[in-house]
Amino acid sequence: MKRIAILGSTGSIGTQALDVVRNLPEEFSVEVLAANSNVDLFAAQVEEFRPRLAVLADESAYKKLSEKKFEGVEIAGGRQAFIDAAAVDGVDIVLTSMSGFAGLEPTLKAIACGKDIALANKETLVVAGELVIKSAQDYGVKILPVDSEHGAFFQCLQGEDSRTIEKLLLTASGGPFRGKKRADLIDVTVNEVLAHPTWNMGKKITVDSASLVNKGLEVIEAKFLYGVDYNQIQVVVHPQSIVHSMVEFRDGSVIAQLASTDMRLPIQYALTYPRRLPAPVNKLDFWKMKALTFEEPDTETFRGLKFAYEAGKTGGTLPCIFNAANEIAVNAFLRRRIKFLDIYDVIEEAMTSRAVKQNPTLEDLLAEDRATRLFAEKFIENIT
Amino acid sequence: MKRIAILGSTGSIGTQALDVVRNLPEEFSVEVLAANSNVDLFAAQVEEFRPRLAVLADESAYKKLSEKKFEGVEIAGGRQAFIDAAAVDGVDIVLTSMSGFAGLEPTLKAIACGKDIALANKETLVVAGELVIKSAQDYGVKILPVDSEHGAFFQCLQGEDSRTIEKLLLTASGGPFRGKKRADLIDVTVNEVLAHPTWNMGKKITVDSASLVNKGLEVIEAKFLYGVDYNQIQVVVHPQSIVHSMVEFRDGSVIAQLASTDMRLPIQYALTYPRRLPAPVNKLDFWKMKALTFEEPDTETFRGLKFAYEAGKTGGTLPCIFNAANEIAVNAFLRRRIKFLDIYDVIEEAMTSRAVKQNPTLEDLLAEDRATRLFAEKFIENIT
Numbered sequence: 064m065k066r067i068a069i070l071g072s073t074g075s076i077g078t079q080a081l082d083v084v085r086n087l088p089e090e091f092s093v094e095v096l097a098a099n100s101n102v103d104l105f106a107a108q109v110e111e112f113r114p115r116l117a118v119l120a121d122e123s124a125y126k127k128l129s130e131k132k133f134e135g136v137e138i139a140g141g142r143q144a145f146i147d148a149a150a151v152d153g154v155d156i157v158l159t160s161m162s163g164f165a166g167l168e169p170t171l172k173a174i175a176c177g178k179d180i181a182l183a184n185k186e187t188l189v190v191a192g193e194l195v196i197k198s199a200q201d202y203g204v205k206i207l208p209v210d211s212e213h214g215a216f217f218q219c220l221q222g223e224d225s226r227t228i229e230k231l232l233l234t235a236s237g238g239p240f241r242g243k244k245r246a247d248l249i250d251v252t253v254n255e256v257l258a259h260p261t262w263n264m265g266k267k268i269t270v271d272s273a274s275l276v277n278k279g280l281e282v283i284e285a286k287f288l289y290g291v292d293y294n295q296i297q298v299v300v301h302p303q304s305i306v307h308s309m310v311e312f313r314d315g316s317v318i319a320q321l322a323s324t325d326m327r328l329p330i331q332y333a334l335t336y337p338r339r340l341p342a343p344v345n346k347l348d349f350w351k352m353k354a355l356t357f358e359e360p361d362t363e364t365f366r367g368l369k370f371a372y373e374a375g376k377t378g379g380t381l382p383c384i385f386n387a388a389n390e391i392a393v394n395a396f397l398r399r400r401i402k403f404l405d406i407y408d409v410i411e412e413a414m415t416s417r418a419v420k421q422n423p424t425l426e427d428l429l430a431e432d433r434a435t436r437l438f439a440e441k442f443i444e445n446i447t
Numbered sequence: 448m449k450r451i452a453i454l455g456s457t458g459s460i461g462t463q464a465l466d467v468v469r470n471l472p473e474e475f476s477v478e479v480l481a482a483n484s485n486v487d488l489f490a491a492q493v494e495e496f497r498p499r500l501a502v503l504a505d506e507s508a509y510k511k512l513s514e515k516k517f518e519g520v521e522i523a524g525g526r527q528a529f530i531d532a533a534a535v536d537g538v539d540i541v542l543t544s545m546s547g548f549a550g551l552e553p554t555l556k557a558i559a560c561g562k563d564i565a566l567a568n569k570e571t572l573v574v575a576g577e578l579v580i581k582s583a584q585d586y587g588v589k590i591l592p593v594d595s596e597h598g599a600f601f602q603c604l605q606g607e608d609s610r611t612i613e614k615l616l617l618t619a620s621g622g623p624f625r626g627k628k629r630a631d632l633i634d635v636t637v638n639e640v641l642a643h644p645t646w647n648m649g650k651k652i653t654v655d656s657a658s659l660v661n662k663g664l665e666v667i668e669a670k671f672l673y674g675v676d677y678n679q680i681q682v683v684v685h686p687q688s689i690v691h692s693m694v695e696f697r698d699g700s701v702i703a704q705l706a707s708t709d710m711r712l713p714i715q716y717a718l719t720y721p722r723r724l725p726a727p728v729n730k731l732d733f734w735k736m737k738a739l740t741f742e743e744p745d746t747e748t749f750r751g752l753k754f755a756y757e758a759g760k761t762g763g764t765l766p767c768i769f770n771a772a773n774e775i776a777v778n779a780f781l782r783r784r785i786k787f788l789d790i791y792d793v794i795e796e797a798m799t800s801r802a803v804k805q806n807p808t809l810e811d812l813l814a815e816d817r818a819t820r821l822f823a824e825k826f827i828e829n830i831t
Contacts, residue, residue: 218702222606227723232733299733309705309733314726315712317705318602321693328699339611342698349616349683349693350743359734 067334068095068154068178070145070169071161073104075265076183076209076326080158081108083331086343090335097148099161100124109133115153120145149173156334158209159184162267163390164383164432167191171425174198181333183209185284190383191428192287206288207333212281213288214329215308215320220289221337223312231285232309232317234301235360236261238273241302245364251403253396261304261324270393271367274406275360279371283382286375293376298368300358305347323347366407370414379421380431381414387435388413395443405446412442451718452479452538452562454529454553455545457488459649460567460593460710464542465492467715470727474719481532483545484508493517499537504529504549533557540718542593543568546651547774548767548816551575555809558582565717567593569668574767575812576671590672591717596665597672598713599692599704604673605721607696615669616693616701618685619744620645622657625686629748635787637780645688645708654777655751658790659744663755667766670759677760682752684742689731707731750791754798763805764815765798771819772797779827789830796826 067084071077077098084091093112098105100121106128109117118139119125125140139148149157149169157173158181159166166184171191173180175198182188187195199206208214212233220228239258240248256273257266264272271277282296299309307329309319322328325344332339362369367389374385392409395401401409413435420427451468455461461482468475477496482489484505490512493501502523503509509524523532533541533553541557542565543550550568555575557564559582566572572579583590592598596617604612623642624632640657641650648656655661666680683693691713693703706712709728716723746753751773758769776793779785785793797819804811 218700220606222604224723229730297733306703311730312723314715314723315706315709315728315730316602316716316723317731319690319703319705321701321703322699325699331698332700339608339696339698339700344699346613346695346699347701349681349741352741354738354740356738357733357736 064092065090065334066092066094066153066155068097068148068151068157068173069093070097070149070157070159070166071099071184072096072108073098073101074160074162075263076160076330077158078104079327080160080330080334081112083327083334083342084112087331087335087340090340094154095148095151097145102127106131109136116148116151118144118148145169146172149178150176154178156181156207158330158334159187160209162265164190164386167428170195171198174202174204177202177204179205179207181207181209181330183330185210185280186386188284188287189280189386190432191425192283192382194425196287207336208284208288209330209333210281210284211324211326211329212308213284214332216285216289216310218320218332219308219310219318223310223318225289227313228289228291228295228310229313230311231289231291231296232311233278233281233285233296233298234304234306234308235275235278235298236272236304237300237302237360238275240273241300243364245404248364248404249402253399256396256403260302264326266397267390267393270396270406271389274367274403275362275365276367276371276389276406276410278360279368280386282368282371283375293372298360300360301355303353303355305352305355321347367410370407370410374414377419379419380417380423380427381419383423383428383431384413384417384419384435385410387432388439391436391439391443400447401443408446409439409442413439448476449474449718450476450478450537450539452481452532452535452541452557453477454481454533454541454543454550455483455568456480456492457482457485458544458546459647460544460714461542462488463711464544464714464718465496467711467718468496471715471719471724474724478538479532479535481529486511490515493520500532500535502528502532529553530556533562534560538562540565540591542714542718543571544593546649548574548770551812554579555582558586558588561586561588563589563591565591565593565714567714569594569664570770572668572671573664573770574816575809576667576766578809580671591720592668592672593713593717594665594668595708595710595713596692597668598716600669600673600694602704602716603692603694603702607694607702609673611697612673612675612679612694613697614695615673615675615680616695617662617665617669617680617682618688618690618692619659619662619682620656620688621684621686621744622659624657625684627748629788632748632788633786637783640780640787644686650781651774651777654780654790655773658751658787659746659749660751660755660773660790660794662744663752664770666752666755667759677756682744684744685739687737687739689736689739705731751794754791754794758798761803763803764801764807764811765803767807767812767815768797768801768803768819769794771816772823775820775823775827784831785827792830793823793826797823
């Protein structure tokens with residue numbers, strides 16, 4: 064039985080992870096649940112799974128929660144309690160399913176406590192890939208990717224020698240605006256952006272999927288997870304989202320992972336690795352399968368991908384700048400303060416204006432994250 | 448450096464295997480070459496690769512060959528010499544690329560001498576799967592599949608637990624007559640049958656591909672190689688021949704192997720396993736990839752596949768009967784003695800008329816093979 068902690072239990076990945084646990088009750092014990100502020104859902108989760116520790120990062124949400132009593136459950140609140148939740152004794156694996164840059168500190172803390180990481184928080188690797196990978200090596204912990212694409216790479220690489228990787232073929236649905244040009248995208252609404260054709264996800268990542276920023280974050284994530292060069296990562300648009308990614312080896316052979324679009328599958332694989340257990344997901348039926356198509360991404364229209372390669376290749380604090388500017392821009396877009404294409408301008412302005420520091424420490428990254436957010440906020444104020 | 452013997456060096460697989468050796472001269476030493484009767488090509492191969500032993504099974508071809516002198520090469524001739532060529536000391540791996548039932552005895556001999564097998568002769572497993580797999584286990588030798596489909600399964604299963612296989616998804620191009628019905632196939636010519644849309648292969652296997660008998664042989668081969676039940680093997684028509692086969696696991700995840708249609712790739716993988724080395728094959732370009740489509744095979748029109756499942760499920764000598772009747776029928780079709788659809792009638796007549804013996808010995812199989820051939824010949828005489 065694996066003892067797990069879920070950081071970000073009320074989000075899209077967190078709730079689906081708990082569904083995985085529900086389907087395989089013999090396999091897991093939930094030791095820790097932590098979330099931000101969704102009291103009602105969190106209280107129901109605590110009631111059902113009875114973790115030893117339950118943490119809400121938001122103080123006022125924590126106050127509401129602490130009015131209830133859960134037999135045998137310790138309740139805590141605040142940002143530091145959330146970070147400390149990553150370090151509880153008697154936990155084998157920590158699922159980092161919180162959203163955004165806030166995932167970095169708890170992830171590093173869990174690694175330093177020798178816990179394996181089921182990594183759903185991609186910003187952790189984007190912002191601090193070198194720190195995180197080095198730390199995982201130092202403490203001998205496994206990083207098990209939960210993203211469907213990186214989970215696909217991980218599965219394709221089982222039993223293979225990673226030195227024989229020629230290329231990682233990172234598939235992308237292309238999002239709701241595939242085939243559109245800049246002129247078509249000037250006035251797209253938040254609702255249009257949130258109507259993703261194949262995946263049902265949280266809001267932030269759905270906007271990132273439409274802008275291809277998400278695919279850019281995944282490029283950087285793949286670079287750190289598999290130690291390849293950026294020119295070995297090729298994004299392939301695949302609108303059906305059946306092939307979740309592929310690896311080309313140096314003999315020309317390509318290994319691909321395919322499945323229905325159900326995040327419970329990569330979550331379960333990461334949590335049960337190296338075992339494969341039955342999962343209640345729809346099976347693919349190749350006798351009734353629609354055609355699978357592949358095409359080149361349009362990085363002139365969807366500049367998010369181009370920015371990510373630039374940020375990744377330059378390295379240092381630039382991926383942090385890229386990510387922080389995007390988080391602020393997406394937030395402003397979701398609040399209808401800026402237009403969809405403005406997201407690219409915010410990122411571009413931050414990436415060209417902020418000075419890049421190489422070999423940043425965690426403190427450097429935390430400082431740059433704060434500074435870029437302020438910079439992006441100010442830029443948005445000026446253009447609105 | 449791997450020391451190899453190639454049995455059937457002048458055929459399609461044999462010549463491509465020698466091309467693999469030519470491209471990786473540091474990796475291999477060719478110890479033994481053996482072929483049937485193509486003296487000129489064989490002499491050129493012996494001249495180039497200088498094996499320790501060179502064997503032609505055909506006596507008169509051997510006489511012609513023995514008129515030439517090859518420094519340091521022992522030359523032998525005849526069926527027994529061909530079988531003995533599988534057993535030469537100082538050989539690590541034997542590539543069984545001869546065609547048809549004649550491959551069984553040398554393959555069993557090589558296994559009994561502890562040599563790994565790069566198996567291209569699928570009839571070996573079809574006719575005597577239980578004997579061959581048991582023998583391989585007893586002598587601790589590896590059976591490395593060379594067929595592109597079984598090579599694909601083999602690659603998809605690296606690092607996986609074979610007990611978690613849900614289904615083997617065996618892809619089929621569908622051959623030149625995909626979509627046609629019986630009425631369309633009554634008068635197809637030998638040349639039409641030999642015009643395979645995606646693969647360039649020997650004549651026998653090209654006819655088998657058009658009739659789907661080849662896919663049927665592969666179903667039985669897969670059953671023995673991977674120890675699954677017949678209801679776990681699903682044939683999927685995939686006309687582009689890019690996906691070479693797939694494995695569905697019990698969690699619903701599917702791992703697929705894709706590559707260009709170049710047999711040198713699976714041959715090389717079998718010969719260099721577990722290493723992947725660079726290969727001079729065309730790489731897939733997913734930015735320019737045509738759509739990949741999948742459909743159900745039409746087993747009412749292409750009855751070869753249905754017969755194979757029947758033969759396999761019944762077991763005993765029935766796969767031997769299926770195979771022998773098909774070999775005689777294909778030969779008669781290529782000599783324009785019978786029509787394409789008559790191939791199915793020959794197989795059906797043999798499978799329904801011959802008594803099936805369970806748990807056959809090698810002698811039983813050799814006897815049934817001879818008897819079915821006579822039976823099929825007589826049946827063909829009666830219908831022509």
